[in-house]
Amino acid sequence: MRRFRLTAFMTSFLFAAGLALTGATNAQAAATGYVALGDSYSSGVGSGSYTSESGDCKRSTKAYPALWAAAHSPSSFKFTACSGARTGDVISGQLAPLGTGTGLVSISIGGNDAGFADVMTTCVLQSEATCLNRINTARAYVTSTLPANLDKVYDAIRAKAPAAHVVVIGYPRFYKLSGSCIAGLSENERSAINSASDLLNTTIAKRVADHGFTFGDVRSAFTGHEICSGDSWLHSVNWTNIGESYHPTAAGQSGGYLPVFTSNA
Template sequence: MLLTSGTASAAPAEPAEAQRYVALGDSYASLGSLTKVYVDPATGCMRSKDNYPARVAEGMKPGTFVDATCAGAVTDGVLSPQLDAVTPETDLVTLTVGGNDIGFADIALRCGLLSVTNPLGTPCQDHYTEGGTDRLAKAIEDTAPKVDRVLAAIADRAPEAKVVVTGYLRILPPDNGCWPLMPISRGDVTYVNSVQDKLNGMIADRARAAGASFVDPSTTGGHDVCQAPSKRWVDGLLPLSNGTPIHPTAAGQAHVAELVRGAAG
């Protein structure tokens, strides 16, 4: 061994690799390529073998990897049964949740149906703000304490774990949209974007309040449902990128995985 003077700085240590990584969340965590979807026989949950948790595990190589994500999950579904996978030995947890609590699927269906008779107007915004109250903003507000409960339960079960919470990938372009490829009325695009921004903002606030890390995959533009199939990070209502409707593509999941690995390292 070569000894150097005390003024020499030691080489930085490599980040410690997770020994037990548990992924929790809904379909924006569980689904990627349609051709790589499988159903967990124990839970009935749909997942893709190239979702972001699988990609994170592939890159970080934890001793144990448990993908407990489940398409359609709400916060209560994360609390039970997904949370059962989190043990005191768990040192990395990822979480993607909240979209189903505000009714992501119902919003897409409702706004799509309303757009048929008014493709240039704001029928979706008019519907959800009828009477002067924005019901989607209220739903996001009501979901905040549910996210708090999930994060508190994770900390209770694995107090030493690094927790990385993700937001949702950007679905629509900044304006105009691409009706009828994605049936959201042109005038509603900015409103739907504002709903997603509020949801991601709420999740970010709750994550930071709980001492968790937050990554926002929606901030990079040019990969929404209106882009060419090869550029999409989210597929449209009519999937063209081997994805499921209005869900992350394989490329989108790869992007989220990169952000998560950066936050977890």
């Protein structure tokens, strides 16, 4: 009987200690500041509900950084991601909120450097041969030039926020091959665009690992929700708001990006 009471006491003690440690960890996480950097995939272009103060940067209350901050209540939340941003724009215009009190940073960047918008415009408006040639040019840039530009961004983030956990978010594949689309790009073009997205993600992930950051791969999350899937979380060509074309919808932010970021934050 005495042994039973001792065992019960130790079990209760360890359980209470575990709760205390968990509570302390959660409190510590909530006490750190969160800064969201990057391009249109982080600002939330395509999801609507853009804040008036963000202007052409089109930061959305439905973007994954805003959704995460609303759910987790960090001690501070600074949202500087901007539509159209390239690596140089992040360095020159987005890093001011970073500091020693920054505990968490998110960023998606690299797609605009590689000419994402021009690739898609070329493929929609011109021939298959011209499209494939433009994709190959983008692939060459991603292989030869983008890594050094990413290094500059990641080095700048680490210098300004030495204690931060940095999560770099990737890009989805755009198309479900052999899917429901009966018009638009050819299957060769769709396959080449997907392959270029894979190369971009692989390149980013390598630089992320070399800097000791965390890569959030969204491709699996978007599987079954690509364009031509019948349940797309990505806009195709949006003729009424062309800037939203090929960007995640609100469902893509909440169902694709947010869970991936949350699991890596």
